[in-house]
Amino acid sequence: MNARLENPTPPLVVRTEHLDPAAEAWISERCEFLVASPDDPTFESRAAEINGLVVRTYTEVNDALLDRLPMLKVVARAGVGVDNIDIAACRRRGIEVVHTPDANTQAVVEYVTSLLCDALRPRIFLTEAVDQDAWKEIRSEICGDSQMNEMTLGILGFGRIGRRVAEVAGAIGFTVRYHDLLDIDAAHRAGAEPVSLNRLFEESDVLTVHVDGRSSNHGLVDGTLLSLMKTDAILLNTSRGFIMNESALADWLAEHPAAQAVLDVHEKEPFTDDDPLIELPNAHLAPHLASRTRTAMANMSWVVEDLWGVLSGEQPKHPAPDPE
Numbered sequence: 675m676n677a678r679l680e681n682p683t684p685p686l687v688v689r690t691e692h693l694d695p696a697a698e699a700w701i702s703e704r705c706e707f708l709v710a711s712p713d714d715p716t717f718e719s720r721a722a723e724i725n726g727l728v729v730r731t732y733t734e735v736n737d738a739l740l741d742r743l744p745m746l747k748v749v750a751r752a753g754v755g756v757d758n759i760d761i762a763a764c765r766r767r768g769i770e771v772v773h774t775p776d777a778n779t780q781a782v783v784e785y786v787t788s789l790l791c792d793a794l795r796p797r798i799f800l801t802e803a804v805d806q807d808a809w810k811e812i813r814s815e816i817c818g819d820s821q822m823n824e825m826t827l828g829i830l831g832f833g834r835i836g837r838r839v840a841e842v843a844g845a846i847g848f849t850v851r852y853h854d855l856l857d858i859d860a861a862h863r864a865g866a867e868p869v870s871l872n873r874l875f876e877e878s879d880v881l882t883v884h885v886d887g888r889s890s891n892h893g894l895v896d897g898t899l900l901s902l903m904k905t906d907a908i909l910l911n912t913s914r915g916f917i918m919n920e921s922a923l924a925d926w927l928a929e930h931p932a933a934q935a936v937l938d939v940h941e942k943e944p945f946t947d948d949d950p951l952i953e954l955p956n957a958h959l960a961p962h963l964a965s966r967t968r969t970a971m972a973n974m975s976w977v978v979e980d981l982w983g984v985l986s987g988e989q990p991k992h993p994a995p996d997p998e
Contacts, residue, residue: 685985687726690733694975701978712739726981728752735759740767750981752974754778756994757887757914771994772980776834777973778965782912783838785964786882789936793908794818823847828878831885832858839882840864875902882910883917897922906932912964915940924950927957938964
């Protein structure tokens with residue numbers, strides 16, 4: 675257990691990744707505030723004094739880092755997932771972990787909706803005038819195969835984002851089905867039908883993944899599940915990269931050229947030239963953009979309020995869930 679702060683000097687808070695300027699100004703008024711990554715000499719020189727740590731996606735908070743921070747009281751994840759934080763290791767040391775569980779829901783749902791439109795409604799924009807023959811040819815070539823109200827959308831994981839996706843998809847006209855580990859009351863299903871995991875993969879024309887980072891979800895979407903999918907199905911993943919068995923997904927896409935995978939997250943970020951998906955024309959790889967709106971980024975940054983509350987002796991408003 676870390677010793678309680680007893681000196682009158684203000685707490686030292688360090689952020690390792692980006693924060694919204696307003697949130698950064700707010701916390702800077704209340705404590706000593708430093709910007710430094712864990713491999714920065716400045717971080718190392720002040721490590722023994724750090725009381726609060728603000729991270730986003732790419733700072734690994736593990737035993738090795740925690741061993742360097744004997745006075746740490748709270749880790750604040752400016753975001754939803756806490757896959758990069760060893761929560762058990764933190765709590766063994768008496769360190770609280772807080773996050774922003776609903777900060778980016780709207781942004782991710784908008785992004786998923788955009789991906790659906792990209793995948794299902796091909797379109798082109800003209801940069802110059804064309805004659806009538808070219809105009810007719812373009813219009814004959816650009817045509818969606820199906821409308822959304824003729825299709826089944828499957829949702830793997832029915833938390834905050836999954837339920838909002840169900841609301842939007844149902845309003846558009848999709849038949850919506852979902853699978854989740856929890857039994858969700860009918861009043862909170864947004865009209866979606868719960869089904870087994872196998873049935874979800876068998877019946878979905880489009881399947882979007884929104885599961886959490888628990889260890890049992892690593893490699894969840896494997897060759898066995900993929901083999902159940904329709905040969906022209908569309909698979910979207912905006913949750914965690916490690917959910918996908920990428921080798922199995924590459925094999926499935928190569929075998930089924932009419933299928934598509936749209937992946938915003940990846941097992942390794944950034945992915946490298948040896949990624950098995952990068953050369954496949956029906957694999958579309960985005961650089962982790964789902965939560966990238968200014969509003970969502972600002973919402974996530976205000977985790978500093980919870981961080982400051984913990985440093986001030988208050989109970990956290992949004993403690994990270996205990997590991998499964």
